[in-house]
Amino acid sequence: ILNVEQSPQSLHVQEGDSTNFTCSFPSSNFYALHWYRWETAKSPEALFVMTLNGDEKKKGRISATLNTKEGYSYLYIKGSQPEDSATYLCALGAYNQGGKLIFGQGTELSVKP
């Protein structure tokens, strides 16, 4: 059974702080790693899909890195804003299994003005 772990479980920061979260996953048979942002009362929104070791993706103030050999991905937010408050989910893509995703528990970020 594939297990995806995220840390920390929750994070409270001040506006303007930069922050980062970790997603850990089994490094064997890696296929793809996804990051989603889930705001309260909305649907999860895709941020990044990464497939190659060393991949770095960026979207505005949010960026992510991937290390498939050691089985982790980092998500960084530079200069956090209150609108960044959400739960950030990472998910491991399972190859040849209907495209299913194995999600971590998520990191709940709260940014105070």
Next chain:
Amino acid sequence: SQTIHQWPATLVQPVGSPLSLECTVEGTSNPNLYWYRQAAGRGLQLLFYSVGIGQISSEVPQNLSASRPQDRQFILSSKKLLLSDSGFYLCAGRMTTDTQYFGPGTRLTVL
């Protein structure tokens, strides 16, 4: 662009009653479809996925079932709800890329 529709948005049901949640997809054909549940204080758990009409894969043994009677319709059902079925249910679709797109979700409370 593709859109995932789900209804109802919220549902309160007594223990032992049946359940039917519907998910429909707009803007694409032959998508892979998924049902997830988020129980209180937990992450997203995959319940079922479907790669085509009538094709259902179940991920965890439980009190629920799924059906895909049409290409763009995915239904989650139960004959008799348990208290433990309470949670937030999300339908998702995967089109041509690996990214999954989610519907607005249904908040189910079983009393």
